[in-house]
Amino acid sequence: MLKYMLAKLEVQMRQSVHSQKNRDFPVALGGYELIFEALRFYEELGYTQETKNIQRLALEAQPTPAMTLYLHSLILFHLQHHIGALDSIKTAMMLTPNLLILHVLKGRIQTALGDLPGAYETYAQVRELDPEYSGVDDSFFALAAEKEMPGEDYYDWLQHFHQRLRPACYVEIGLGHGRSLALAGPETKAIGIDPYQGFWEKLNYVCPHGPASLFPLTSDDFFTQHDLRQVIGQDTFDLAFIDGLHLFEQALKDFINLEHYAGKDSVILIHDCLPIAPIVAERERCTGFWTGDVWRIIPCLKTFRPDLKVVTIPTKPSGLGVVTNLDASSTVLADNYEEIVRYYLSLNCPASMDQRRLLCNAGMDYEDSLTTILSGAN
Numbered sequence: 082m083l084k085y086m087l088a089k090l091e092v093q094m095r096q097s098v099h100s101q102k103n104r105d106f107p108v109a110l111g112g113y114e115l116i117f118e119a120l121r122f123y124e125e126l127g128y129t130q131e132t133k134n135i136q137r138l139a140l141e142a143q144p145t146p147a148m149t150l151y152l153h154s155l156i157l158f159h160l161q162h163h164i165g166a167l168d169s170i171k172t173a174m175m176l177t178p179n180l181l182i183l184h185v186l187k188g189r190i191q192t193a194l195g196d197l198p199g200a201y202e203t204y205a206q207v208r209e210l211d212p213e214y215s216g217v218d219d220s221f222f223a224l225a226a227e228k229e230m231p232g233e234d235y236y237d238w239l240q241h242f243h244q245r246l247r248p249a250c251y252v253e254i255g256l257g258h259g260r261s262l263a264l265a266g267p268e269t270k271a272i273g274i275d276p277y278q279g280f281w282e283k284l285n286y287v288c289p290h291g292p293a294s295l296f297p298l299t300s301d302d303f304f305t306q307h308d309l310r311q312v313i314g315q316d317t318f319d320l321a322f323i324d325g326l327h328l329f330e331q332a333l334k335d336f337i338n339l340e341h342y343a344g345k346d347s348v349i350l351i352h353d354c355l356p357i358a359p360i361v362a363e364r365e366r367c368t369g370f371w372t373g374d375v376w377r378i379i380p381c382l383k384t385f386r387p388d389l390k391v392v393t394i395p396t397k398p399s400g401l402g403v404v405t406n407l408d409a410s411s412t413v414l415a416d417n418y419e420e421i422v423r424y425y426l427s428l429n430c431p432a433s434m435d436q437r438r439l440l441c442n443a444g445m446d447y448e449d450s451l452t453t454i455l456s457g458a459n
């Protein structure tokens with residue numbers, strides 16, 4: 082399966098190169114980005130030669146030295162060789178000083194290196210170079226997320242949960258390109274649910290310990306059509322991750338459906354519970370960097386289910402909710418679903434990050450709460 086994925090990434094790389102030759106730059110650059118990100122995963126698994134060969138396809142297709150240096154920098158950035166990436170991008174900028182993508186990548190590298198003032202200045206230059214380029218807003222959001230939530234990102238945290246809990250069964254709703262699903266450990270049976278991405282042809286990652294079972298269904302359809310107990314072969318799941326449709330009412334429904342199959346030590350993680358700005362939490366997506374209004378689920382659970390333990394880890398880019406002490410017999414949320422949704426949809430996203438932290442249980446004491454939660458689990 083790992084070989085299949087690498088072969089698929091090679092095909093995707095050839096398609097991206099083809100798009101670039103046809104001057105479809107957004108598609109080409111978006112493709113390179115996703116492929117280089119995925120190649121790091123396979124490089125870490127020891128597929129060094131295969132990943133290098135795929136990277137070379139893109140490097141050799143570049144029409145100018147500046148673009149070759151740009152891609153070289155992007156590869157190093159994704160491999161987390163940030164100093165080398167910065168050197169390459171600076172050289173590229175000497176050759177082509179006004180090429181916007183070079184500045185944007187420089188800002189990302191500076192952010193990764195912790196030079197936040199430098200990144201801010203770089204993005205300000207991007208804005209000056211092209212006031213019409215709205216993509217820079219996302220760069221500023223990512224920068225703000227780095228400032229507010231420094232340290233490990235949510236993938237690192239998901240990995241900690243897998244390593245700490247060693248779940249026999251993991252259920253993920255919302256797969257993207259499969260990066261989070263692939264974090265499951267060798268002892269874990271993983272289930273992935275996603276109506277659009279729940280096919281191997283669509284995913285870029287596969288768990289090295291064995292492929293997950295995929296269900297190309299909306300989470301609602303999955304729970305209507307399947308009894309999770311039969312799918313996983315046990316009465317309860319151990320760890321679940323809600324990262325599907327980013328609307329409060331859907332996240333709540335996913336929570337209700339999952340809790341029905343929860344045991345005493347099961348843990349539910351919920352992505353996007355701490356938005357970096359109210360605009361990224363709009364229900365109608367108007368920014369590339371988008372969390373939707375999933376955050377509402379935290380104050381909702383705090384109020385309606387005081388029996389649960391709820392905390393949000395302030396991990397970039399948008400926080401990770403952690404819920405334990407689950408109770409499969411509780412019907413409070415299901416019984417009051419319509420009313421709860423109506424009430425919480427009228428709640429405004431607080432303007433200040435401090436207020437959002439408070440509302441979403443992501444205060445300074447989150448680490449203590451997390452330790453308590455995790456020591457209670459298992």
Ligand SMILES: C[S@@+](CC[C@H](N)C(=O)[O-])C[C@H]1O[C@@H](n2cnc3c(N)ncnc32)[C@H](O)[C@@H]1O
Binds near residue numbers: 256260299301324326
């Ligand atoms: C942000 S991505 C998930 C990213 C992934 N969990 C990761 O961290 O790498 C959100 C995914 O939710 C999926 N999705 C959208 N609506 C859904 C639904 N009703 N049920 C399940 N998945 C859904 C989308 O197709 C998309 O792949």
